[in-house]
Amino acid sequence: MAVFLLNAFLGFVFWIGFGAIAASDEPQNPDIAQSSALKLLAVGFEPRIVQMEELERLYEVEKSRVPDGSPYLEYAFALVLSRNLQPEQAEKHLQAAVKSRSPILLPAHEELIRQAIAASDYQATLEMLAEYACLINEIPSEHGDAAEAHRAASWLGCVIAYLEGPADIPDEMEALSKLTGKQLKLLLDQSYIKDYEAGRQAVKDRHADIKKQLNEAMTQSVSKNSRTDIQTRL
Numbered sequence: 001m002a003v004f005l006l007n008a009f010l011g012f013v014f015w016i017g018f019g020a021i022a023a024s025d026e027p028q029n030p031d032i033a034q035s036s037a038l039k040l041l042a043v044g045f046e047p048r049i050v051q052m053e054e055l056e057r058l059y060e061v062e063k064s065r066v067p068d069g070s071p072y073l074e075y076a077f078a079l080v081l082s083r084n085l086q087p088e089q090a091e092k093h094l095q096a097a098v099k100s101r102s103p104i105l106l107p108a109h110e111e112l113i114r115q116a117i118a119a120s121d122y123q124a125t126l127e128m129l130a131e132y133a134c135l136i137n138e139i140p141s142e143h144g145d146a147a148e149a150h151r152a153a154s155w156l157g158c159v160i161a162y163l164e165g166p167a168d169i170p171d172e173m174e175a176l177s178k179l180t181g182k183q184l185k186l187l188l189d190q191s192y193i194k195d196y197e198a199g200r201q202a203v204k205d206r207h208a209d210i211k212k213q214l215n216e217a218m219t220q221s222v223s224k225n226s227r228t229d230i231q232t233r234l
Contacts, residue, residue, distance in 0.1 A: 033070035036062035040073065044080025052089070055080060071100030075108045104135055106152045113159065122163070122173045126180045132156060133187040140189075153192035156184060157199030165207045 040062055044050055059077050066073060075097035081090035097108040109132050116125040133156060139149040163169060163177040181200075188196055214230045 033066045033072045036065050036070065037072040037076035040076045040080055044076075044083055050080075050084050052084070052086060055084060055086075069096075069100075071097045071103065071105050071108070074100070075105055078108075078111075104138075106132070106135060106148065109135065110152075110155060117159075117162075117167070120169075122169050122177070125163070126173075126176060129156065129159065129180060129184060130187070133184040136192060137187055137189050146191075150192060150195045153188060153195035154199035154202075156188075157196040157201075158203045160184065161200040161203035161207075165204060 040055075040058055043058055044055060055077075059073070062073060063069075074093045078090040078094035078097060081087070081093065094108060094111060097105050098112055109128065113125060113128050113132065116122075116128060132152070136149050136152050136156065139145060160177065160181040164174070164181065167177075169177065185193065185196060210230065210233050214227070217227045217230055
């Protein structure tokens with residue numbers, strides 16, 4: 001959890017520094033919205049547990065600077081609340097960020113998909129992946145945010161490979177995930193197919209490599225702790 005939140009925070013900072021994907025209208029004050037989100041993240045990710053009252057107070061102050069609302073701020077607040085052990089409160093703000101179309105924030109959608117996988121809700125996962133693919137496909141390859149769309153297509157391929165491979169899912173859902181993978185590929189613009197396949201192949205190769213290491217460890221004189229470590233990585 002801690003590693004994910006740190007990575008999410010760093011990814012968020014990088015992402016809003018270059019702008020988010022806007023499949024429709026941009027927010028009225030994107031610079032103010034991003035600045036407010038960064039202020040919230042800076043406090044929320046201090047090396048301490050920040051009290052809920054302090055977080056809410058800062059959120060309300062920054063929200064008042066963006067009167068029309070901001071998915072940047074909602075997503076940032078969701079990350080901050082999760083970081084400070086408030087997952088239930090974080091959920092509604094993550095949902096608010098996902099529902100926004102001004103702009104569309106793909107990282108927020110990715111977090112919901114991760115949550116569904118962690119909860120073993122594979123039916124919801126596949127439905128959200130289809131929506132996610134459609135959101136990517138709304139971004140023309142010549143759009144200014146195409147680089148983020150290429151990243152998202154690779155991420156989509158990674159998730160599908162995980163569901164097809166190391167994920168421990170029921171047989172009927174495994175068959176459905178393979179079908180979904182083929183359907184998602186059809187949804188994507190041709191310019192994103194290479195990224196999708198690269199992400200998918202990277203996970204398959206990594207999985208195969210770790211399985212090979214595990215098999216070798218089982219047939220050689222390797223300590224029990226080493227075998228356990230490899231199994232955990234798998």
